[in-house]
Amino acid sequence: DAGVIQSPRHEVTEMGQEVTLRCKPISGHNSLFWYRQTMMRGLELLIYFNNNVPIDDSGMPEDRFSAKMPNASFSTLKIQPSEPRDSAVYFCASSSPGLALQFFGPGTRLTVL
Amino acid sequence: LAKTTQPISMDSYEGQEVNITCSHNNIATNDYITWYQQFPSQGPRFIIQGYKTKVTNEVASLFIPADRKSSTLSLPRVSLSDTAVYYCLVGGPNAGNMLTFGGGTRLMVKP
Numbered sequence: 001d002a003g004v005i006q007s008p009r010h011e012v013t014e015m016g017q018e019v020t021l022r023c024k025p026i027s028g029h030n031s032l033f034w035y036r037q038t039m040m041r042g043l044e045l046l047i048y049f050n051n052n053v054p055i056d057d058s059g060m061p062e063d064r065f066s067a068k069m070p071n072a073s074f075s076t077l078k079i080q081p082s083e084p085r086d087s088a089v090y091f092c093a094s095s096s097p098g099l100a101l102q103f104f105g106p107g108t109r110l111t112v113l
Numbered sequence: 114l115a116k117t118t119q120p121i122s123m124d125s126y127e128g129q130e131v132n133i134t135c136s137h138n139n140i141a142t143n144d145y146i147t148w149y150q151q152f153p154s155q156g157p158r159f160i161i162q163g164y165k166t167k168v169t170n171e172v173a174s175l176f177i178p179a180d181r182k183s184s185t186l187s188l189p190r191v192s193l194s195d196t197a198v199y200y201c202l203v204g205g206p207n208a209g210n211m212l213t214f215g216g217g218t219r220l221m222v223k224p
Contacts, residue, residue: 004156035214043157043200043214091156100145100205102212104156 004105006092012111018080021108024073025094033102034067034077035091043091049075082112117201122219131188133218135201138182143205146177146184147212151198157214160199161186188220196222 005024013019025032034046047057049069057067064083069075079086089109093102118136125131137146145164149157161168163175163184174187188195198217 042216045213089154093156100212101147101159101162103159107154107156109154 004092004094004103006090006105006108008108009106010109010111012113013082014113015083016081017112018078019082019086019110019112021077021079021090021092021110023075023077023092023105025075025092026096026103027073029094029096029103030072031095031097031102032069032075033093033095034075035093035104036088037091037107038088046077079110082110084112086110087112116213117203117215119199119201119215119218121216122221124221124223125191126223127192128190131191131195131220131222133186133188133199133201133220134183135186136183137201137203140181140203141205144203145205146175146181147202147204148173148175148186149200149202149214151200151217157200191220191222193222193224196220 004026007022030051032049035043036046037043044059046059047067048055052069052072065079067077087110089107091104091107093104095102145162147162148160150160151157161170161173161175163177165177168175176185198219200214200217202212204212
């Protein structure tokens with residue numbers, strides 16, 4: 001298996017622009033997680049999907065952030081409009097039923113100028 | 114979700130054994146204890162998981178006392194490439210695999 005796939009790996013954009021991050025979970029996994037990591041705040045859970053349904057989005061910073069999972073093999077995290085403080089590494093992770101662990105993707109490094 | 118407490122940082126030298134202890138006083142009956150390793154510019158990587166007593170794999174050992182309120186990750190004969198942040202987490206399938214990452218322990222292995 002290729003593991004969790006994220007794209008793009010790096011994204012540089014200007015303040016105010018829309019940013020879309022993409023994630024393909026491991027085949028057969030039914031849970032998907034979006035995290036954000038910064039030096040100041042560490043690794044934060046943004047949103048969690050189970051069977052394509054958002055279960056907990058309490059970590060989403062504000063309305064500028066939205067996430068979707070249209071099917072079991074694809075999810076997006078969108079930021080609109082982006083701001084410099086959104087600069088971070090965004091990780092996607094997936095998990096399988098009955099497993100108490102997650103598998104992480106390589107992350108997307110976002111820089112908002 | 115149970116909260117974990119672990120040292121912020123540790124230093125070691127090549128060839129030494131490193132033990133990182135994590136406290137999780139509020140661990141639930143169904144919770145597993147999982148350790149992840151994260152290198153710079155990479156996502157966290159699963160190292161080892163256990164429920165009780167001792168677990169060993171090709172990378173590390175995990176020691177869990179009977180009360181399960183703490184756990185110790187043991188890395189035998191560390192090398193420079195073991196320099197990373199190590200996260201201790203508790204959680205289980207009943208929580209929907211929800212895991213809360215704390216600050217982790219930054220291990221620095223010196224030559």
